[in-house]
Amino acid sequence: MRKAKRVLAVAVALTMGLTMAGCKGGTADVSTEPVSTEEAAGEVSGENMIQNGDFSDGLTNWMIYTNGGVAEQLVTADGEMEIKVSDPGTLDYAIQPYYDGFSLDSGCEYQYSFDVHSTVERTLQWRLQLNGGDYHAYVSDIITINEETQHVTCTFKMEEASDPAPRLCINMGMVEGCPDDLGAHSVYFDNFELYLTDDSGRTDSGSTVETADxxxxxxxxxxxxxxxxxxxxxxxxxxxxxxxxxxxxxxxxxxxxxxxxxxxxxxxxxxxxxxxxxxxxxxxxxxxxxxxxxxxxxxxGDDIYDAVSDSTLRMFYLQRCGTEVQDDTFGHAACHTGGAIAYGSTSSAFTEVLGGWHDAGDYGRYVVAGAKAAADLMLAYEAYGDQFGDDTGIPESGNGTPDILDEVKYELDWMLQMQDTESGGVYHKITGENFPDAVMPEEETAQMYLAPISTTATADFAATMAMASRVFKDDAATQVYLDAAKKAWAYLEATPGDGVGFKNPDSIVTGEYDDTNDTDERYWALAELYKTTGDETYLNALKEYSADKIGTGLGWQNVGLYGMYAYLTSGSSDDYYDSVKAQFDQAVDAAYANAQADAYGVALGSSDYTWGSNMNVANNGMLFLMANRLEANPDYVKAANAQVDYLMGTNTNSYCFITGFGTLSPVSPHHRPSQSVGQTMSGMLIGGPDANLEDPYAKATLADKAPAACYVDNVQSYSCNEVTIYWNSPLVYLLAGVEAE
CATH class of the missing domain: 2.60.40.10 (Immunoglobulins)
Incomplete structure (x- = not known):
């Protein structure tokens, strides 16, 4: 029930079509008027789709997003939501209270309304919008507000395809029409209501995907x-x-x-x-x-994986930063060339940090993620070098060096720039303060920042550089890589882990890649340094770590198995070797047991369908092949093939999870270049089922699904449908391995 407000009963009406500047997407009538002391007559029957729209349950279901603005979200004694603005920022969406958890069906008509007043006169933009992709509004308007409470009403028809998870939001930054000197103030909201008024025109959105049994x-x-x-x-x-x-x-x-x-x-x-x-x-x-x-x-056939293998590797080229990328669809000019500022530095000097791979659907470059990706590719080459050619269509193709090494070197040369020349520590990442819009990489022109040094980034860097010195032993850079690895290790020796790890500084909201335990990273660094150099100083330091305390992962957050594998392939053979091998075998046995128990042969338990579950599938396939290299076992090779089968369609969702391949593959990845050009980049392994339902679209569409079935191909579902370089990298290893074995 709408709460009455004692205000002047003077009506001011505004009506416009959605095709006009204020309202976009269909047809609508918008009315803005002061709220009377009486309840509105003729309220639409049915259930209000906005739960807790009167804030009787505090801020339950309501959140706030900031992007350069500063504001506090409160509930007043009168039961209104107060947005207490300290700094409106510079963007229209610098401050954005929002609500998720409703749906809009194609062809249906709705009535949306709320009350609003402010301590100052200003403009704001209300929106019912797509919650992903280009975030375009289905219906919106810019209105002027002041101390007098206004009742805003909009009736509209949903002309686009049905959306099970749109977003209600209010842009409260520097919206068009705001005074330039807009300072601290408060804006109050109440009585949010959204009613379905006519469903007679409801149409099939065509979103049903035909799968096979x-x-x-x-x-x-x-x-x-x-x-x-x-x-x-x-x-x-x-x-x-x-x-x-x-x-x-x-x-x-x-x-x-x-x-x-x-x-x-x-x-x-x-x-x-x-x-x-x-x-x-x-x-x-x-x-x-x-x-x-x-x-x-x-x-x-014998050559069935040739095209997909080339495409999954070429994805890294298409993710290159700081250089012109040559491609008919995804080509672009050199991006992110403006230099970076070390976060917190008092110097105005820019640091040139060029190159590397864009991490995922965004354009950040992260050392811990890049280290895993580069390591996977180097391990693939070390194990199955004959599988990689010099003809995958990158600028270096035909230079006499396998393209996989050319690609890794592009990342390694960027990583070298991330090392502080004085201390040897490694900056955690380079990004803008915020995620970019759905634009091509050269269109992200925000200032880049070097996030602070972290011990996890430094240890991953040391491991990767030590490995690179070995893999590129005939390259002039081999000593450069080894010197960088040693310098990073010296930093780690002088800098113990703090149990907290890297945390995003204030104002930076891009991927944190947080990790409170750097033991496994240090272990990996020591193992690679020992394997490359044979220096027993590193071996003695390595043996100080109990094998059962390292952790057994091949992800970015737990890299213990990388360290174990490096040590187990270093030529050592003693009691410590036996203890490490036992831990390695235990991880293999656990993955193999899962694969045997599941009808689809996937090496995941029911609780393992989390964000990036397909990375875990590829990692486990890689693990089976690594185990087979340590001790030949045809059952491990069969299990590795089963992981390939799962990723390519033998799964309950009936999807080949590699874009551009198979009969049914994802077409709406959370990937800015694909969103920008309106075409899906081929060769990307998407994240896959996530039973934790970690985005609004997944929550709206997958709540009743079994863990393995918690997947949806939609750009709004970033927890299911994003891509990353370190999901592709174990797939490159896995495909090379099953072809070679």
């Missing part, structure tokens, strides 16, 4: 590998019966019985396995059943 590797299978499809029942009944493998001519080339019927916990469905390993002849096929339909088509 027989899931296969949509790119295909190597003739020598184990080949399995997963069949599920749409009605939850036990899966049984036979299946056929049918070629392009319609000829059945193999018939088999479905096996291992069971309920698959992580995906919440009844499944069975169609094993067609005996089919080895090159060709295009599909799986056909009487009761469960047919699969997407797939190929069998």
């Amino acid at each position: 027989i899931n296969v590797n949509q790119i295909g299978y190597l003739p020598k590998e184990e080949k399995k499809a997963v069949v599920r029942s749409a009605d939850g009944s036990e899966v049984s019966g036979s299946f056929d493998v049918v070629d392009q001519t319609g000829k059945t080339v193999y018939t088999g019985e479905l096996q291992d019927a069971k309920e698959n916990k992580a995906s919440g469905e009844q499944t069975a396995i169609a094993d067609f390993t005996e089919v080895t002849e090159a060709g295009t096929y599909k799986i056909v059943t009487e009761n469960y339909g047919e699969s997407f088509s797939f190929e069998i």
